[in-house]
Amino acid sequence: MNLVGKVMQYQMQNEVPPQYEQVRRVIDDNVRSAHLTPYQLVTRHPELGRDNARVLGDFSRAIILRHPLEFGLKTVPMLFASLTSYYPVSTLPPPPGGPQHGWTEQSVNVLLSFDRLLYSSNALFPYCALLWLGLLCWPRTRPQWSVQLMALLVLTVSFALLLTTLGGYFLSDLMRVHVVFDPLLLLIVWGTILGIPAPLLARSKPRRMKKQQEP
Incomplete structure (x- = not known):
C-alpha cells in the first residue's frame, strides 16, 4: 500500500509497462479526480486487493525499479517538507451551557x-x-x-x-x-x-x- 501511495503521490502511474494498462487506468483516474487513499481505492475496486494487493505491489515496483532516479529526485523535496509539516489536532469549543475553561x-x-x-x-x-x-x-x-x-x-x-x-x-x-x-x-x-x-x-x-x- 505504501508503494502505490508513493506512486500516486509522485504521479508516476503512467510510467508503467503495458501489461499493467488496466491498473494504470484505475490509478490514473483516481489521481486525477477521485483522490482516494490506497485503502479506499481497494475498497472501491476489490479486485485490486486480492492476494494482499499483490497486483498493486507489482504495479508500483515495476514503476519504481524502472525509474529510480526520478523517484529519488522527487523524494528529496519531501525530505525537507516532512521536517516542518505541522498538523495540530483540531479542538472543539465547549458545548453550550457547559463549563468554561x-x-x-x-x-x-x-x-x-x-x-x-x-x-x-x-x-x-x-x-x-x-x-x-x-x-x-x-x-x-x-x-x-x-x-x-x-x-x-x-x-x-x-x-x-x-x-x-x-x-x-x-x-x-x-x-x-x-x-x-x-x-x-x-x-x-x-x-x-x-x-x-x-x-x-x-x-x-x-x-x-x-x-x-x-x-
Whole structure:
C-alpha cells in the first residue's frame, strides 16, 4: 500500500509497462479526480486487493525499479517538507451551557504555540547535520566524544527521516510518525543553536598554540 501511495503521490502511474494498462487506468483516474487513499481505492475496486494487493505491489515496483532516479529526485523535496509539516489536532469549543475553561484554554494555546515554534526549528536540521558531520571529518575535532555522539545521532535521525519519507505518502501522517525521533531532532538542532560546537573549536585552538610553542 505504501508503494502505490508513493506512486500516486509522485504521479508516476503512467510510467508503467503495458501489461499493467488496466491498473494504470484505475490509478490514473483516481489521481486525477477521485483522490482516494490506497485503502479506499481497494475498497472501491476489490479486485485490486486480492492476494494482499499483490497486483498493486507489482504495479508500483515495476514503476519504481524502472525509474529510480526520478523517484529519488522527487523524494528529496519531501525530505525537507516532512521536517516542518505541522498538523495540530483540531479542538472543539465547549458545548453550550457547559463549563468554561478560559484560563486552561489560554494555557493550552500558549503550549501549542511554543510546540509549533520548536517544530518549525526542524528546518535547521540539514544545516546542523552538515556541521556535525563536518566536525567528524575534521581531524582536530574527530576524537572528541561529543562530536562522535552527535554525528551518530545525526546519522540515526537521517536514516529514520529517509525511511519514513520513503514509506509515507501524506505529509499529515509524517508528523505522527516523526514522534519516535522528534526528541533527537530537538536535541541536535537546539544543541547546535546553544553553542555545543563552540567549546570544541575552542579546545582545538589551545592545542594548536601549544604545538607551536614547543621547541
